[in-house]
Amino acid sequence: MNSTFRYHLLSASFFIFAAASASVITGCGKSDFLTKASAPASSTDSIAIVPEDTIGSDLYLDYSAIAGNEKTDASRIALKGLTRAEVEERLRGSYRWDMHLIDNSYVDDADEEQDGEGSGSKPAETVVKPAGSSSGSASYKAVSDQGRSYAVEDLIGKSIQKQLDDLFEKEGGKTGTDHEGDYVLSLPDFRSEAADVLADVTDKWNKKATPGVLTGYDKATGHFQFGPAVRGYKLDTQATLNAIVAACEARDYTANVEAIGTAEDAAGSMEDQxxxxxxxxxxxxxxxxxxxxxxxxxxxxxxxxxxxxxxxxxxxxxxxxxxxxxxxxxxxxxxxxxxxxxxxxxxxxxxxxxxxxxxxxxxxxxxxxxxxxxxxxxxxxxxxxxxxxxxxxxxxxxxxxxxxxxxxxxxxxxxxxxxxxxxxxxxxxxxxxxxxxxxxxxxxxxxxxxxxxxxxxxxxxxxxxxxxxxxxxxNDAAAAAAAASKAAAEAAAASQAAEAAAEASRAAETAAPTTPAAAGPAGPAGPAGPAAEATDAAPAPTAPAAETQAPAVPAPAGPGQG
Incomplete structure (x- = not known):
C-alpha cells in the first residue's frame, strides 16, 4: 500500500468519526434546557472571525415551546448574523407577559370603617376552582380590579436570559457554511420560579391582625390617640403556587391569578395594654x-x-x-x-x-x-x-x-x-x-x-x-468668677428695679390732682454675667431606690453643651 492511499484512508476515517460525534450535541444541562438537534456534519471547520456576541454559523433557534406553535419555520429564528440583543428582542416579541396576582379578600381598613362595617365578621377566604371542574379547566380565574395586586415578574424572560447565555457561550463568534441543526428553547420550571415570587408576596402581604395601636398624642389635653384595629392576612402559598403554575402551563401569561389566603379580623384597641x-x-x-x-x-x-x-x-x-x-x-x-x-x-x-x-x-x-x-x-x-x-x-x-x-x-x-x-x-x-x-x-x-x-x-x-x-x-476659678459676676449682676438689677419702682411711687404721690400720674421709668435689668452654668451644683436626681445617688460634684455637662 503506497503512502498516498494510506493518507486518504486515514482522512476518510477522521471525517466519519467527526460526523458521528456531531450527532450527539446536547444543551446546557440546567433546569432551562437548550438542546441542539442532530444534523449532518459540516465539512467546514469553525473559526472565530465574527464578534463574540454574534452568531456566524448556519444555526436555527426553535422557540415553539414559548410561542405555543407547532414546530414550523414560523417558530424558528435563523441565527446567522444576529447579535444576542437581536435574538432576545425577537424572542420577547413572540409572547406577552402581564401576569398579576390578585387578592380580593383585601379591604382597606379606612374604607371599611367609612362604610360602617363592623370588624366582627367571619374570616374571609378566597377560593379557586380546581383543575377539571365544571367552571373551568384551569385552577385560576380572572378577577375584578378590586382588592390589591402584585405584578408577577416575567418568568419566561428570566429563562430566555439563561438559555441565550448558554447559546452564545457555545456559538458566539464562530462561523460555518452548512446547516448544523436547530437549537431548541424550553420553558422554565415554573414551579421553582413561582416559588421565589411567592416568597416575596408572602413577605409583603402576610401580617398579623392587631387591635388599634397608638397613633398620636394631644399635648393640649394630655390624651393619647389610638387608631382602628388592623386586619391580618395569611397567604396559602401552596394553593397559590398551583394557581400560578396552571396559568403558565396554559400559556395565559396575562392572567390575573387569584391569590388563595385568609383574612383575619381584629377587634378592639390596645389602649388597655x-x-x-x-x-x-x-x-x-x-x-x-x-x-x-x-x-x-x-x-x-x-x-x-x-x-x-x-x-x-x-x-x-x-x-x-x-x-x-x-x-x-x-x-x-x-x-x-x-x-x-x-x-x-x-x-x-x-x-x-x-x-x-x-x-x-x-x-x-x-x-x-x-x-x-x-x-x-x-x-x-x-x-x-x-x-x-x-x-x-x-x-x-x-x-x-x-x-x-x-x-x-x-x-x-x-x-x-x-x-x-x-x-x-x-x-x-x-x-x-x-x-x-x-x-x-x-x-x-x-x-x-x-x-x-x-x-x-x-x-x-x-x-x-x-x-x-x-x-x-x-477652670474652677473661672467658674467661680463667672458665678460671682452673675450673682452681682442679678443683685444690681434687682436693686435698680426696686429703686425705680420707689421713685415712681414717690412721683405719683406728689403729682397735682389734675395731672395724670406719670409712672417713673422702669430701671433696665442689668445684663446677666457670663454664667458658668457648670459650676452650679444641681440637686440629686429622683431615681429608683436601688440607684446610687449622685454626689453633688460641681462639674459641667459635656463638650460644647450641657
Missing amino acids: YRIIGSFTTHTTANNTRNTNVRLASEAINGLILQPGEEFSFNDVVGQRTTAKGYGPAGAYSNGEVVQEVGGGVCQVSTTLYNAVFYAGLESTLRSSHTFEPSYVTPGRDATVSWGGPNYKFKNTSEYPICVLEHYENRTVTAEIYGVPVLEDGVTLELECQKTGANAAGSTWTVYKITKKNGNTIERVQDHVSRYKAHTKA
Missing part, C-alpha cells in the same frame, strides 16, 4: 436661662411617636439650638474651658431621657459621657449632646409604637416612655455605677446593668465604662 414603661427625673439649677433651654428642648421632644424599629436622634428632633428659637447662652464646657454657649444645659434633657429609655428596656444605640463629671446625675448615667458633636440615639425595639414624653416644671425634668411593656412581668432593670478609678487626671466609673425578677437579681453584666477629666484650678 399601654402604660408608662420607663421614667426618670432630674433637678435643675436656679439659672433661668439654662432652665429655659431645658424647657425648650423638652418641649421639642414631648409627644413624639416612634414606630417599631424606628431610631430616635436627639439632634435631629430638637434641632440646632439658636437664639431665634428662644435658646440663650448658658454654662457649658468646650475643650476643657468654661464657656457661654447658646443652648447650654440641654444635656440634662438627653441624660434624663437616656435613663427613662433604659428603664423601659429599649436599646440606646449612641451615647457619650460628658468631658467632666455631671452634677445632676450619677456619673456614668449621663448622655451628652452638642450640635455638630456628640448625639444621643435610641431605637424602639418593641413591637408597637411608643410615645416619648418629656417636660420641665419647677426646676424638675421628667422623661417617660409610654408603650406596651417590653420586659416580662416581674422583670426590672437597674444601673449600678461604681467609681473604679480616680487620680489627678480624672475619674473612671464602671456601670453595671442589673436584671431582677420579682426583686431577685438574675443577671449582672458590665454595661459601659465612663471616664471623666479632672477640674483644673484655672
